[in-house]
């Protein structure tokens with residue numbers, strides 16, 4: 001039973017039918033000052049039904065309530081303040097973590113699938129920082145949902161279809177160099193793409209040619225298909241290297257092209273339901289409350305991004321029978337996903353309500369916007385390598401004899417980039433600053449990893465065995481350990497909130513708080529001193545280590561034993 005349940009139960013016993021258990025639990029507040037206890041119940045909402053002043057009600061409750069399991073329960077003005085029994089709470093929380101290990105806070109499997117559209121880079125273009133955000137946020141959400149009992153299905157909706165392939169084919173046929181592309185696929189293809197876009201700005205025939213080639217591609221023209229396949233294969237080799245570095249895997253690599261033969265059905269359904277209209281030669285679905293209709297087919301018959309997304313949504317519902325379907329895609333595509341949901345609703349799919357666009361903000365570099373088309377990009381592979389190099393340099397300085405230095409540097413460097421991304425609320429963009437990310441100080445991944453490693457070193461020194469303290473009273477009552485106990489107890493709630501709001505940042509912030517609380521404790525307390533509380537202190541360190549490691553794991557970040 002957690003602290004909220006304990007308090008709600010005690011309150012329910014005195015309140016009778018006045019409020020439901022759930023209503024009580026929703027009213028509970030966490031006081032800002034610890035002098036006001038651990039939880040507070042405001043009596044305002046009862047004033048009407050009980051025809052009494054809130055202060056009186058609070059006083060009545062405090063008098064009648066059983067304080068079993070609490071240190072004390074007192075009324076302060078209109079609030080009833082609950083002070084948990086510190087030793088009982090510490091023993092209960094620590095014993096639970098000791099016996100469950102990293103399974104602490106894991107919920108039973110529901111068997112429900114959650115589809116997660118994530119990463120989804122575009123073929124023949126660099127893997128951008130936006131795609132990194134999508135990959136890292138999506139991967140964390142997959143782990144978080146798994147933790148609370150869902151089965152995540154990670155889908156990489158590759159951008160491997162669309163008019164840009166027409167552009168690329170035109171560029172390749174004009175200036176392409178096969179050997180150069182084989183050597184350096186994405187940067188060569190990007191050069192072609194930048195060049196042809198510049199040319200198209202002055203010469204409208206380029207655009208006409210590009211449309212022509214894309215249409216050929218959609219109609220299965222052999223030359224167009226062969227070039228497309230080649231660009232795709234070469235790009236995927238590079239993307240796979242990045243996924244290996246990041247340690248991220250997918251359940252499906254079905255990109256946009258996969259839906260090429262599944263769009264006719266969508267058009268049929270739309271037409272049967274009478275939803276299609278003609279607008280300037282194009283086929284559209286009119287949407288009330290939207291500035292523009294959803295453009296389904298261009299006048300030349302070519303399909304669009306949203307047409308493929310409609311086919312993908314239906315395919316995913318049929319294939320995975322998802323309980324939720326998430327799209328981790330930049331905020332700039334909000335309009336697209338609003339349209340997508342609106343069209344699905346018009347098609348009478350009630351599961352359109354289970355579709356969530358999970359948007360995120362832009363990353364800047366030295367305050368400036370990045371742009372693929374202008375060639376102003378952060379190239380991910382060299383950046384990851386640089387992060388690992390910087391991590392290695394810090395380890396060399398701090399702990400030159402560390403075994404497995406290269407592996408630890410990799411975990412720290414890559415983990416630092418992921419953590420920095422995830423600690424920001426999704427919608428907030430951030431400035432990409434590698435030095436800050438990889439720093440061991442501040443609110444960073446390495447800071448949390450270091451706290452975890454410090455704990456492991458203490459436990460090794462003490463030769464701590466969790467089984468040896470199981471079943472003992474683990475009473476700790478000092479303020480610093482109480483801070484930690486309360487954080488440990490809150491872990492399941494934090495995970496639930498992260499899942500509900502699609503915010504891995506809730507877990508990253510929590511991990512920072514827990515690491516800070518532990519470092520404060522460590523500065524105040526001699527954990528290894530031989531006295532009566534030593535077992536409890538070690539149990540506290542151990543439990544903190546478990547929860548830090550599990551928090552990092554949920555964020556896709558490794559926790560080295562030593563660093």
Ligand SMILES: NC(=[NH2+])NCCC[C@H](N)C(=O)O
Pocket residue numbers: 117120121122157158159309312327329
């Ligand atoms: N189902 C989707 N539309 N997923 C997101 C695709 C993202 C797209 N490839 C881009 O880079 O902008």
